[in-house]
Each structure stands twice: as C-alpha cells, then as structure tokens.
Amino acid sequence: MRAQSAAGxxxxxxPDVSDFWQPLFGTDGPFAVTRASVxxxxxxxxxxxxxxxxxxxxSLVPGRTQLVTESVYGLVRNSVARxxxxxxxxxxxxxxxxxxxxxxxxxxxxxxxxPIQFPTMSRVAMPAALTLVVFVLYHYLGIRKRGVVGxxxxxxxxGIGIGLGLLIYPLELITYFFTxxxxxxxxxxxxxxxxxxxxLLFITGGEYLVFEAGGAGMMVAGxxxxxMAFVMxxxxxxxxxxxxxxxxxxxxxxxxxxxxxxx
Amino acid sequence: xxxxxxxxxxxxSAIGPGIGVxxxxxxxxxxxxRQPEAKGTLxxxxxxxxxxxxxxxxxxxxxxxxxx
Numbered sequence: 001m002r003a004q005s006a007a008g009x010x011x012x013x014x015p016d017v018s019d020f021w022q023p024l025f026g027t028d029g030p031f032a033v034t035r036a037s038v039x040x041x042x043x044x045x046x047x048x049x050x051x052x053x054x055x056x057x058x059s060l061v062p063g064r065t066q067l068v069t070e071s072v073y074g075l076v077r078n079s080v081a082r083x084x085x086x087x088x089x090x091x092x093x094x095x096x097x098x099x100x101x102x103x104x105x106x107x108x109x110x111x112x113x114x115p116i117q118f119p120t121m122s123r124v125a126m127p128a129a130l131t132l133v134v135f136v137l138y139h140y141l142g143i144r145k146r147g148v149v150g151x152x153x154x155x156x157x158x159g160i161g162i163g164l165g166l167l168i169y170p171l172e173l174i175t176y177f178f179t180x181x182x183x184x185x186x187x188x189x190x191x192x193x194x195x196x197x198x199x200l201l202f203i204t205g206g207e208y209l210v211f212e213a214g215g216a217g218m219m220v221a222g223x224x225x226x227x228m229a230f231v232m233x234x235x236x237x238x239x240x241x242x243x244x245x246x247x248x249x250x251x252x253x254x255x256x257x258x259x260x261x262x263x
Numbered sequence: 264x265x266x267x268x269x270x271x272x273x274x275x276s277a278i279g280p281g282i283g284v285x286x287x288x289x290x291x292x293x294x295x296x297r298q299p300e301a302k303g304t305l306x307x308x309x310x311x312x313x314x315x316x317x318x319x320x321x322x323x324x325x326x327x328x329x330x331x
Contacts (some may be wrong), residue, residue, distance in 0.1 A: 017328055083303050183318040190324045251311050 005040050012208045015200040020122055020193070036123040039051050039116055043106045051102075076248060084252040093255055096137075100130060101248040104188065108240035110225070111196055114232055119240075122193040124185065127247075131185040134251045139176075142258035184250055195236045202229035269327045276323025283316035 023032035054069040062070060081090040104121065111119030121127050142151045155172045156165055176255045209222030214253050291309035295302050 079303070084307055179318060183314065183321055186321045186325050187314070187317065190321045194324060232291060246314065249307070250314055253307065253311055 012205065014211075015197060017255060019200060020196075022118075022155075033097065034123070035118050036120045036126065039110055039118050040107065040126065042116070043110060043120065047102055047106055069088060070100065073098060076104045077116065080248050080252050085256040089259065093252065095139055096133075097248050097252055100133075100251060101244055104130070104247055105241065105244040107239070108244055111192065112236055119192040119196050121188050121243075122191075122196050124189045127185040127188040130188075130247070131181050134254060135181040135186065138254045138258040139227055141255065145259060146165075180254060184247065188243050188247050191239055195232070197234055199229055199236065202226070202232060267327075269330045273320075273327035279321045280316050280318075280320035284313055287312040287316055298320040 020036075022035040024035055024038060025033040051069065058066065060168045077094050080101075081097050083095050084090075085093060107120040107126070111122070137152075142154070145151075146154055155176055156169055157172065160168060162214075196246045206222040206225035206229060207220045209225060211222075213219075213222070287309055291305055294305045
C-alpha cells in the first residue's frame with residue numbers, strides 16, 4: 001500500500017513489514033479488526049458452508065464435490081494421522097488434524113485468490129494461536145498418560161549413561177518446550193510472509209519500472225518482473241499446499257510422541 | 264548503498280539448512296528408490312528431519328526482521 005503511493009515521489013520504496021498491518025475497522029491499536037481477521041472469519045464461514053454442502057447428500061457413488069472433500073479428508077486421515085500416530089488410536093485426533101489442515105489450507109490459498117489476496121498466516125499471531133493448541137495438547141496428553149514426574153523422565157532418551165544424559169537432557173527440554181512450538185509457528189508464518197513479500201516486491205517493482213522509471217529498457221525489465229510475479233504465484237500455490245501439509249504432519253508427529261508407548 | 268546487515272545474517276543462516284535439507288531429501292529419494300514399499304515410513308522421517316533442519320533458517324528470517 002505504502003510502497004505504491006510513495007513510488008511516484010522519490011524513487012522506489014520496497015515493500016516491508018508495515019504493508020502487512022492493515023486495520024480495517026476500529027482503532028489502530030491492539031483491538032483493531034485487521035484484514036487478516038476478516039479473512040479468517042471469511043475462511044471459517046466458507047469452510048463450514050463448503051463442508052456442509054458437500055456432505056448434505058452423501059451417495060455411494062460420489063459426485064464431484066463429494067469426491068474432492070473425501071480425498072482431502074482421506075489424505076489427512078490415512079497418510080497423516082494413521083501413518084504417523086499408528087492404527088491403534090489415531091481416530092480421536094482426526095477431527096483436530098483435519099480442522100487444522102483445511103483451515104490453514106484455505107487461509108493460505110486466500111493469499112493468491114484475487115479479491116482477497118491476503119494470507120492470514122502472514123500475521124504471526126494466527127499460526128501462534130494454532131501452535132498453542134498443539135503445544136498444550138501434546139504436553140497435556142503426555143502428562144495424563146505418565147504423570148508429571150513420569151513425563152519429565154520420559155523426555156530422556158533411553159539407553160545413554162548418566163554423564164551423557166546430563167548433557168542431553170537440557171537439550172531435550174529446550175526442544176520440547178521451546179524449539180518445537182517456536183519453529184512450528186514460525187515455519188508457517190515465515191513461508192507465508194516471505195512468499196507474499198516476494199510477490200509484493202515483484203508486482204510493485206514491475207509497476208514502478210514500467211510506469212515511473214522511464215525508458216524502453218526499464219519497461220522490458222518491468223515486464224520481466226511481472227512475469228516473475230506470475231511464476232512465483234504458481235510456486236506460492238505449491239508452497240501453500242506444502243505448508244498446510246507439513247504443519248498437520250508435524251502436529252501429528254508431536255501428538256504421536258506424547259501418546260506412544262515406547263519413547 | 265543502503266540496507267540492513269540483519270538481512271545478510273539471514274543469508275548466512277540459510278546456507279547450513281539449505282545443505283541440510285538437500286541431504287535429507289537426497290537420502291529420502293535414495294531410500295524410496297531402493298525400497299519403494301517403505302515410502303510411508305520414510306516420508307514421515309524425512310519431513311521430521313526437514314523440519315528440524317529448517318529451523319535455523321526460520322530463526323534467521325525472524326531475527327532479520329526483529330533487529331532492523
């Protein structure tokens with residue numbers, strides 16, 4: 001937004017973090033209703049409508065919408081939940097994992113759908129909230145299964161001596177309580193943020209080169225920049241699918257680690 | 264020329280994970296090529312290794328925008 005308006009006056013201003021802070025209603029403070037929250041509400045309404053409409057009239061020979069819905073559900077149920085958690089008690093985690101997958105997927109894809117074009121997860125609070133659910137849940141499940149003392153004992157990898165254990169155990173604690181939640185949230189955030197920033201850079205940069213810079217060479221360069229924006233958009237769609245999948249897969253892995261019998 | 268040195272830090276922090284992610288998926292492809300029926304198990308391990316390796320690059324990206 002700012003990059004486009006400032007481009008005319010004194011040279012090109014590259015897009016930065018402030019372009020992602022877009023309050024729509026209310027004040028500019030912490031309680032502002034931003035574009036990200038509007039997109040999030042829109043996505044929840046859209047998902048509810050889509051899933052209710054797709055499962056209203058179920059038939060043995062599926063139609064097109066039912067087929068798509070069932071294959072997305074099948075991906076999460078079979079190749080994420082069942083393969084990772086194990087066929088014994090994966091079914092109770094499927095609703096959570098499927099909700100997470102489809103919420104992240106739709107919100108990510110909104111990053112390239114023309115009238116919306118804002119990936120919700122490029123505001124770090126959104127993936128952080130999703131990660132908090134996973135973080136609390138896997139510690140809760142682990143503690144309920146083994147008790148508080150037993151849970152902290154089970155974080156120690158088996159089969160190493162006491163000397164090496166003193167070195168390894170703090171690292172394990174850092175992994176479980178810091179690295180896992182932080183990377184889970186920041187991976188999704190970072191990919192969405194960086195990808196959208198790159199698109200913004202190519203598009204506003206191309207616009208500056210074509211309309212403001214002047215000269216035929218600059219206009220060719222601007223065209224190349226716009227073509228790169230197109231290529232990166234296609235790449236973004238791939239990344240958006242992949243990040244939704246990876247987030248769900250890692251959430252399933254962490255939950256599986258908490259409910260597994262052997263460490 | 265103006266800029267922020269923290270972005271260079273991100274570039275440096277991406278070198279190691281770049282090599283590491285390459286190694287993880289090279290091993291995954293090797294494993295699947297040798298034993299296609301182990302794909303399901305290997306995929307999980309590969310993505311876990313990928314996630315752990317990628318963490319440093321993600322920290323780098325976050326810190327590049329924190330210290331500006």
